[in-house]
Amino acid sequence: MNTFTTNMQLVYILAAACFVIGLHLMNSPATARRGNQVSTAGMVIAVIATLVLLIHDGTVTGVGWTVLIVGALLGSAVGLYSARTVQMTAMPQLVSMFNAVGGGAAALVAVYGYIHDESAPGGVLGSTSVFTVLDVIIGSVTFTGSLIAAGKLQGLITGSPVMIKGGRVLNVVLAVVVLGSAAFMLTTASLPALLIVVLGSLAFGVLMVLPIGGADMPVVISLLNAFTGTAVAMAGFVIGNWALIVAGALVGASGGILTKLMADAMNRSLANIVIGGFGTGDSAVAAVVSGDAQIRSIAADDAAIQLAYASKVIIVPGYGLAAAQAQHGVAELAQLLEDRGVEVSYAIHPVAGRMPGHMNVLLAEANVPYPLLKEMDEINPEFPRADVALVIGANDVTNPAARRPGTAISGMPILDVDQAKSIIVVKRSMGHGYAGIDNELYANPKTSMYFADAKKAVAEMTAAVKTLVG
């Protein structure tokens, strides 16, 4: 290493340090914005260092510069436009798209490296390592897998599990072919083998995500995020760049942790999620309350009385709330209650929404102050003190059946909504959640069902509270 490249590596380490500090500052909403700025600064440093490196090297052709600059500018424009215009409900799709392009770019770095070295005298053997191969495989799988995930989230592809006949056999065959060709690549310089690895991995990504149901998306996105990080770290090994290695490892760790948290919150193993979705008939549904159990329904006026004269209300939002675009209405109702001195908080289940923490962002967008957003472990002991638990668009995560063995959701951590003094459930019908079982909460004598669309129900309750308290 000469002095110049050593100095460059030091600059890259500085950038990597900025990433770590940036992530560290994200441990509180109060400092998170500064964290993002520190991280951005690290990125700017890394990119400038790379440009300096390119200029110093002096071998980049005019065409090369044009290609890189035009490509980067166009990419930036597309990225900025989508970041500015995306709806918060569509955040999971956008994150998925960023996973896709990140993984794709990482794969391309290795593909290019291989093609370039292959044509060089002496071939690739000296420089092709297991990292090149891993980068190509993981990056390609992430690319198509994330595109499919984004398509499912956007509704372009059906959200229900798509089972292809013989899909599992095909997956195994693909895996064998890809790994075999990869092993061949390591010993013999071969572009066809590279092509097989790329195409095989792309196909594998599609087949991996297609059979996964919409409700499992928080896990899938986290997993693909971890994949992208790993692919980027592998790209770092390929080009010997520490910034890529550190950044990739950080993202890999983040994606890995979130994957585990999400899988735990659904009480399902990763293998179970990847191999087969809910409602595919693999879990026995034990006897639960039958449809003719006592269900009480409630009207807006009665609900408003309960809410307005409560001293503590816990709102339990689920994805149905976001789907109905009711988060602003809920925030307004909560504010109205708070103005009356009612203590309002929100109970957020880890898998509320379509990606980790999604519900928090949706509520933050509706101006709900973040101290009111409570995590499951924090809010559960508070339910017995709550006069009213208002469940809007959440289903399986409130089902007490999870506490008993033998049901489809047994063992899943739930919000202890049934311990509140009274419960109002806003729901369009008695339909099932993703787990496909009855919710025993609805038959609880303390529960009143408010049958309406979330947005309409919230508006009606708000109006009723206003009339009531004048």
Add this chain to the structure above:
Amino acid sequence: MSTALVTDLTIFVLALLVGIEVIGKVPATLHTPLMSAANSIHGIVLAGALLIGVTSHTVVGYILAFVAAFFAAANVVGGYAVTGRMLKMFRRRAAPAAPPTPAAPATAAANGQQAVPGPRESTRP
């Protein structure tokens, strides 16, 4: 195994451990911005994409460099912009600040609530 590879592996493993340590402390409230921030960080692959340019002198090389630069730039710029946009929405209090600790009003007592409402939850995260 070369010294360079051992160094790279050391850095990788240590960074992974640092990542687990640091990210384990991020509250669930911020998990979406965290993932988005992690997304923008893996946009560092832009550096890798740009370095392709050093040796590409063929049409195939130029195409790969173009696509890689496009992908990586979209990732990094979009990632940081959307993370910033999300984090801006996290406020401690809505603009018209409510009184800090309104005591539970008489209405609660009138309603026959036996429990004395405890002190309002601290607004600390």
